[in-house]
Amino acid sequence: MRRTAVLLVVSVAGVLRVFFGLPAADYYREFDVALTAGRTYALTFEPIYKERIPGLQRIPNIRSFTNGLDRYEKVWTEIRPDPA
Numbered sequence: 001m002r003r004t005a006v007l008l009v010v011s012v013a014g015v016l017r018v019f020f021g022l023p024a025a026d027y028y029r030e031f032d033v034a035l036t037a038g039r040t041y042a043l044t045f046e047p048i049y050k051e052r053i054p055g056l057q058r059i060p061n062i063r064s065f066t067n068g069l070d071r072y073e074k075v076w077t078e079i080r081p082d083p084a
Helices: none
Strands: 004-009 014-022 027-035 040-049 069-079
Touching: 014 069, 027 040, 027 069
Parallel strands: none
Antiparallel strands: 004 040, 014 027, 040 069
16 A cells, blocks of 8 residues: 545635545545635545554564555645745
């Protein structure tokens, strides 16, 4: 699984309901975001993997893509232009 990013340029302020789904992984997430008109936002989903496979006690407690997807963590950032 890779990081997934969405760029939003907002023309109207308000609250937006966002749905993010991966049917093949049987995963979805819904959440609300408050937007301000005239701003640009980046919404990134970072994969968080499950910890080690149960029953393999000799392996340290490490998160790995080989253990499967646990969840996606959303990172919501406002993009501000550099001052000229």
